[in-house]
Amino acid sequence: MVQSSVRGEGTRPHDQSATREGGSHSGGAKEEGGDAGGGRHGRSTRRRGKHGILRWSAATLAVLILGTAGAGYLYYQHLNSNIRKGERASGDSKAEKAKPNAAGQTPLNILLIGSDSRNSTENVKLGGSRDQVGSKPLGDVQMLIHLSADRKSAAVVSIPRDTRVDIPKCTDPETDEQYPATNNIINASLGRGGAGCTLATWQNLTGVYIDHWMTIDFAGVVKMADAIGGVEVCVEHKMWDRPLPGVPGGSNLRLDAGKQKITGKKALQWLRTRHAFYSDLGRAKAQHMYMNSMIRTLKDQNVFTDGGRLMGLAEAATKSLKVSEELGSVKDLYDLGMQLKTVPTKRITMTTIPTVVDPLDPNHLVPAGADAEKLWTMVRDDIAFDKGGDPTKKKAEEQVSKDPAAADDEIGVTVRNGTQSATLGPVGGRASTIAGLLTQKGFTRATADRSAAVAEDKTVVRFPSAELEGDAQAVAKSLGIPLSSVKKSTDVSGVTLVVGADWRTGTAYPKQSAPKAGELPKDADVVSGSDSGACMPVYKPYRL
Structure with missing residues (x-):
């Protein structure tokens, strides 16, 4: 793997000392508004990510309001002309759209990306760093909204911006510039082919098919945040996020202990703290709390009854958004918003992907193996993140191929070692071991690929064309691998078994029980949309 060239600040804090939390390692001048220093989860060298949740909030608010503000056709067309569009996917990806449930319903997945683009005077004023004007944007805030197939629950998953992942080969749809596949932190994906490349990166990482993406920049975020009229937040202690000896920067947020409503500049400070x-x-958790509070506020206000206010919000939203091309009209966005609006707040669950420190660079993170995979399994299988989901829900029935399999001894199978993970090296000889096991089971044409090990979280059987699907399923069945792990892929020339990081030892494929509703990993940092009593703890040096 190639170590990332886009570095975050400092090192990951292992305790609550001021030195570890704030030691800056990135250099460079402090931005307007402070927050130039930082612990392990500080901004990247290019000083990005200040207004993350505002971008998230604005995008969500946008889909809630669009489509109802028009007084006539001309205004509707005007709003349509405001919306910028882009290619849904601009990178190599293998994810497949979920199959409908018994009622014909499918889940809906939307990727929200906060762009730090400085390519406007207004964005520069809000984001600082004038020297970054014209540079490629970073996607510092990335959140996946998953709406369940029955539209009764919603899950939100954030990936920290400096999480190291595989970014696929991408082509920028606006310039036709091609970017080779790389291993880098996830916020770099936006500058390597636009939001469509970020979407492809997420699909490959999670195995989740993503229907749409939406991006938003600084300027529209601030306008729309102010239009909400204030959001209630809470801190456990009176606080001031300010520079301290050895810890430069800070958002300058000052709050009394307890609940209070914040607007404008204070909202920005909260989201940057x-x-x-x-x-x-911790900042991500505070952002999730803000987001949930904002949703509750909008539901209480019922902004749809205030035509003038609604028009102002729609104007700001359409000017701020860029969306994937299949969401290119106000009606499309309105229809999407109505689906989001119907989910009760108690069934909205916000989480952050479990991560561990990157063994290649302590400034970065990597997904936390089994815990991260469990979370993605719940998204893929449409299992509710909250306990209000159906505890007896079963996975969709596995589809048996209509293509008959050849005789076992006629099926050619290549076995690859995919046991390497972000935190563990490959297990030597796994391809040979499993190829030998297949030979014993009658697949005498099974061979081990002797090339370098790859990284594959879950064992998978790939096939290139429909006439080989039955053969691939026969291989999977012989080893006890679920048919959901049999995937069509143009990356292989024949049936290919990749022994993943979930099968590092033994010859029996490990049985994996499906997670139940609400059974999230302990380190997913769960925040419920209905938790109006949530209150952020304050790190002791910043208490007053």
Whole structure:
């Protein structure tokens, strides 16, 4: 793997000391508004990610309001002309759309990306760093909204911006510039082919098919955040996020203990605060709390009854958004918003992907193996993140191929070693071991691929064309691998078994029980949409 060239600040804090939380390692001048220093989860060298949740909030608010503000056809067309569009996927990806449930319903997945583009005067004023004007944007905030097939629950998963992942080969749809596949932190994907490349990166990482993406920049975020009229937040102690000896920067947020409503500049400060909330992960939790509070506020206000206010919000939203091309009209966005709007707040669950420190660079993270995979399994299988989901729900029935399999001894199978993971090296000889096992089972044409090990979280059987699907399923059945792990792929020339990081030892494929509703990993940092009593703890040095 190639170590990332886009570095975050400092090192990951292992305790709550001011030195570890704030030691800056990135150099460069402090931005307007502070927050230039930082612990392990500080901003990257290019000083990005200040207004993450605002971008998230604005995008969500946008889909809730669009489509009802028009007084006539001309205004509707005007709003349509405001919306910028882009290619849904601009990178190599293998994810497949989920099959409908018994009622013919399918889940809906939307990727929300906060772009840090400085390519406007207004964005520069809000984001600082004038020297970055014209540079490729970073996707510092990335969240996946998963709407369940029955539209009764919603899950939100954030990936920290400096999580190292595989970014596929991408082509920028606006310039036709091609970018080779790389291993880098996830926020770099936006500058390597636009939002469509970020979408492809997520699909390959998670195995989740993503229907749409939406991006939003600084300027529209601030306008729309102000239009909400204030959001209630809470801190456990009176606080001031300010520079301290050895810990430069800070958002300058000052709050009394307890609940209070914030607007404008204070809202920006809340969403930027990192030091007083311990780290970037703490900041993400505070952002999730803000988002949930904002949703509750909008539901209470019922903004749809105020035509003038609604028109102003729609104007700001359409000017701020860029969306994947299949969402290119106000009606499309309105229809999407109506689906989001119907989910009760108690069935909205916000989480952050479980991560561990990157063994190649302590400034970065990597997904936390089994815990991260469990979370993605729940998204793929449409299992509710909250306990209000159906505890007896079963996975969709596996589809048996209509293509008859050849005789076992006539099926050619290549076995690859995919046991390497972000935190563990490959297990030597796994391809040979499993190829030998297949030979014993009658697949005498099975051979081990002797090339270098690859990284594959879950064992998978791939096939290139429909006439080989039955053969691939026969291989999977012989080893006890579920048919859901049999995938069509143009990356292989024949049936290919990749022994993943989930099968590092033994010759029996490990049985994996399906997670139940609400059975999230303990380190997913869960925040419920109905938790109006949530209150952020404050790191002791920043208490007053």
